[in-house]
Amino acid sequence: MKSKNKKNAKQPKKEMPEKKTRKKPLGQEKIIKKTLKRLKGGKPQETIGEELKEIYEEGGKIPDMSRLERRRKRWWLMSIFILLFLASIAAAVYAGWVFWKPWEKPQSQGLNLEILGPTQVVNGEPVIFNIKYQNLDEVPMANLEIQANLPQELVVLELTPEPTTQNNTWSLGSLGPGQDGEIKLKVYFQGEIKNSLNLQALATYRPANFSSDFQEIETLSVFAKESLVGIEVSGPSKAIPGEDVEYEVKFKNTSEYEYTDMEIQAVYPDSFIYISSEPVPLGEAQSSDVPQAVNRWIFEKFATNTEEIIKIRGNFSSQGQGLQNLTFKVGFNKNNQFNLQKEKVAQTEVLAGDLVLHLFINGSETNQNINFGENLRFSLTYDNTSGEEMENVELKVHIESDPNGSEKLVDWDALDLPENMPAQVSGETIVWNKDNLEGLEKIEVGAQGVIDFFMPVVSAPLSSLDGAYEINIWAEARVDKIGDMAAEREIQTTPVTFAMNTDFDFQTIGRYFDEDGEALGFGPLPPQVDETTGYHIFWTITNSLHEIQNIRVTTELPQDVAWTGRTDVTAGDLTYDESTRTVAWSINRLPTSINDITVSFEVSIKPDENDLGTFVNLTTENNVEARDQKTGDTLLILREPILTDLPSDDLTKGKGVVVEGEE
Numbered sequence: 059m060k061s062k063n064k065k066n067a068k069q070p071k072k073e074m075p076e077k078k079t080r081k082k083p084l085g086q087e088k089i090i091k092k093t094l095k096r097l098k099g100g101k102p103q104e105t106i107g108e109e110l111k112e113i114y115e116e117g118g119k120i121p122d123m124s125r126l127e128r129r130r131k132r133w134w135l136m137s138i139f140i141l142l143f144l145a146s147i148a149a150a151v152y153a154g155w156v157f158w159k160p161w162e163k164p165q166s167q168g169l170n171l172e173i174l175g176p177t178q179v180v181n182g183e184p185v186i187f188n189i190k191y192q193n194l195d196e197v198p199m200a201n202l203e204i205q206a207n208l209p210q211e212l213v214v215l216e217l218t219p220e221p222t223t224q225n226n227t228w229s230l231g232s233l234g235p236g237q238d239g240e241i242k243l244k245v246y247f248q249g250e251i252k253n254s255l256n257l258q259a260l261a262t263y264r265p266a267n268f269s270s271d272f273q274e275i276e277t278l279s280v281f282a283k284e285s286l287v288g289i290e291v292s293g294p295s296k297a298i299p300g301e302d303v304e305y306e307v308k309f310k311n312t313s314e315y316e317y318t319d320m321e322i323q324a325v326y327p328d329s330f331i332y333i334s335s336e337p338v339p340l341g342e343a344q345s346s347d348v349p350q351a352v353n354r355w356i357f358e359k360f361a362t363n364t365e366e367i368i369k370i371r372g373n374f375s376s377q378g379q380g381l382q383n384l385t386f387k388v389g390f391n392k393n394n395q396f397n398l399q400k401e402k403v404a405q406t407e408v409l410a411g412d413l414v415l416h417l418f419i420n421g422s423e424t425n426q427n428i429n430f431g432e433n434l435r436f437s438l439t440y441d442n443t444s445g446e447e448m449e450n451v452e453l454k455v456h457i458e459s460d461p462n463g464s465e466k467l468v469d470w471d472a473l474d475l476p477e478n479m480p481a482q483v484s485g486e487t488i489v490w491n492k493d494n495l496e497g498l499e500k501i502e503v504g505a506q507g508v509i510d511f512f513m514p515v516v517s518a519p520l521s522s523l524d525g526a527y528e529i530n531i532w533a534e535a536r537v538d539k540i541g542d543m544a545a546e547r548e549i550q551t552t553p554v555t556f557a558m559n560t561d562f563d564f565q566t567i568g569r570y571f572d573e574d575g576e577a578l579g580f581g582p583l584p585p586q587v588d589e590t591t592g593y594h595i596f597w598t599i600t601n602s603l604h605e606i607q608n609i610r611v612t613t614e615l616p617q618d619v620a621w622t623g624r625t626d627v628t629a630g631d632l633t634y635d636e637s638t639r640t641v642a643w644s645i646n647r648l649p650t651s652i653n654d655i656t657v658s659f660e661v662s663i664k665p666d667e668n669d670l671g672t673f674v675n676l677t678t679e680n681n682v683e684a685r686d687q688k689t690g691d692t693l694l695i696l697r698e699p700i701l702t703d704l705p706s707d708d709l710t711k712g713k714g715v716v717v718e719g720e721e
Contacts, residue, residue, distance in 0.1 A: 530556075
C-alpha cells in the first residue's frame with residue numbers, strides 16, 4: 059500500500075507500470091470506511107476519483123460496470139458427489155441384508171388341510187369323510203389341534219381316531235416336516251332334503267421357528283338329494299259332510315341304523331274336523347278346543363327296518379265340498395326344528411251333503427280378532443239339498459269362551475234371540491229342535507232357513523289374565539230321517555276362533571285446575587275477549603292383556619289456539635310441528651307390566667268478538683293408533699275434540715263460554 063500523505067498535501071500523479079502485480083482487493087466495508095475518511099479530511103474530488111480507479115482497475119482496464127454477471131456455479135460436480143453418496147448408502151444396505159439374511163425368520167408354508175368325501179348324499183345312508191392334513195414346512199410343527207365343526211343335522215356313527223375332547227377335537231401334538239395324517243368320520247345326515255349343509259375343519263398349529271399360532275380352515279358343502287325314510291298314505295277317495303273318515307299314514311326306516319326324534323306332521327284343510335288318532339298326537343289334551351292344532355307326532359326311537367302306522371279319524375264340515383287335500387310330512391326334529399324328508403298328499407272328493415249348514419259370525423266363516431265390548435252377530439243357515447223330505451232336525455251352536463275354566467268371555471245373560479225362534483241354552487250350547495222351533499220337525503225338499511241372533515263380548519278382561527283369551531264357535535246339525543230311511547247323521551261347520559285383542563283404551567281431558575283445586579292454567583275464567591287464558595290437555599293410555607307397540611297419539615291445534623311449550627312427559631316423545639300445527643306423542647312399546655301412562659301439554663286462547671257466547675275448541679279430534687303384539691291387529695281409537703267447557707274439571711263448570719272483557 060502507499061504511505062499516508064500529510065494533511066492538505068497534494069500528491070503528484072505517478073506513472074503506472076505496464077505490467078503490475080494484482081493487488082488483493084479490499085473488503086467492501088474497508089473501502090467504504092477508507093473513502094469516508096478521505097472525504098472527511100477534505101481531499102479533493104479528483105484525488106478520490108484516482109484512488110477509486112486504482113481500486114477497481116484490473117489488468118490495466120476498468121471493467122464494464124454497466125452490467126453484472128453472476129459467476130456460474132459448477133452444479134455437475136455437486137450432482138456427481140450426491141450420486142456417489144447415494145451409491146455408497148445402497149451398497150451398505152445391500153451388504154447388511156446379505157449379512158443378516160441367514161438369521162431372518164422364514165415364511166411358513168403352513169399346513170395343508172382338506173376334507174374329502176361325497177358332495178351329494180342320501181339322508182339316512184352312512185357316508186365317510188376324511189379330514190387330511192400334511193406339514194408343508196421344512197421344520198416341524200408343534201401343538202397341532204384339529205376341530206371338526208359338524209351341523210346338528212348330522213349323526214355321528216364312528217370317528218377314527220377317537221377325539222381327545224367332547225367337542226370333536228383332536229390334540230395331535232407335533233408333526234414333522236412333510237409328515238401327514240387323517241381323521242375318518244362315518245356319519246349319516248338328517249337334514250332337510252334338497253338342502254345343503256356345511257362340514258368344517260379348523261386346524262391350529264405352531265411352526266418350530268415361530269412363537270405364535272397359525273390356523274387353517276377348510277369347509278365342504280354337502281347336498282341332501284334324497285332320503286331313506288319312506289312314507290305312504292291311504293284314505294277315502296270320496297266322502298260326504300258329516301261322514302266319519304279314516305286316514306292311515308305309514309312311514310318306514312329302511313336304513314341299517316336306528317333313527318331318533320322322527321316327527322310326523324299332518325296339514326289338514328280348513329274343512330276337515332279332527333276327531334281322534336292312534337297313537338295320540340302331541341298337545342291333544344291341551345288343544346282339544348282347537349282340533350286343527352292336533353297334528354304332530356314324535357317318535358323318539360325308530361328302529362332299523364321297521365314301520366310305524368298312524369290312524370286319524372275325522373269328518374268334513376258342511377263347507378268342505380269339492381277336492382280336499384290332506385298333506386302328511388315325515389322328518390327329523392332337531393332342537394325343535396323340523397327337517398322335512400318326504401311328504402305325501404291324500405285327496406278326497408267331498409260330495410254335496412243332504413243338509414248344507416253354514417254359520418256366519420260378523421259376516422265371515424273364518425278366524426277373526428275381536429275387541430272387548432263388541433258384539434258377536436250370528437247367522438245360522440240351513441238348506442235341504444237331499445231331494446227328499448227331512449224329519450226331526452236338530453241345530454246347535456257351541457260357544458266355548460272360558461280361558462280359566464270358570465269365567466266366560468261372552469255375556470250369556472245378554473244373549474239376544476228372535477222372539478219367534480226361542481232356543482234352549484245348555485251350558486255353552488244353544489239348541490233348536492222341533493220342540494221350540496216348529497219348522498225343524500219337517501224340512502221340505504229345497505227348503506231353507508236362517509236364524510239370526512247376537513251376543514256381546516265382555517267389556518273388560520276377566521279376574522285372571524291366564525289362559526288363552528279365545529272364543530271358539532261352531533254349529534252342528536243332526537237329522538233323524540231322510541225320506542223313508544233313518545239317517546242318524548251329524549254334520550258340523552268348521553270351527554271359528556275369535557282371538558281377543560288387548561284391552562287398550564285412550565282417554566282425553568282438558569283441565570284448568572288439578573284434582574286438588576290448584577290452578578294449572580292461567581288467565582281469566584271464564585275466558586274473556588282479548589284476554590289470554592291457558593289450559594292443560596291430558597292424554598292417558600291404559601292397557602293390561604297384551605303388549606302394545608308403535609303407539610302414536612295425534613291432534614291438530616285450531617288456528618286460534620297457541621302452543622305454549624309447557625309439557626309433562628313421563629315416557630315417549632311429545633312434539634309440536636308448527637307448520638302442520640300437529641301435536642304428536644310417540645311410544646315404541648308399552649309392556650303389560652305398565653297398566654297406564656299419561657302425558658300433558660299446555661295451550662292458550664285469546665278470544666275475539668266472534669267467540670262471544672260460545673265454547674272454544676282447544677284441539678281437533680284426538681286419535682291414537684297402536685299394534686297388538688300378540689294378535690297383530692292395528693288398534694285405532696278416536697276421541698272428540700276438547701272444548702273450553704272442561705266437563706272433567708268440576709271447578710270450571712259454567713265457566714267455559716267466552717264473555718266480554720272487563721273495562
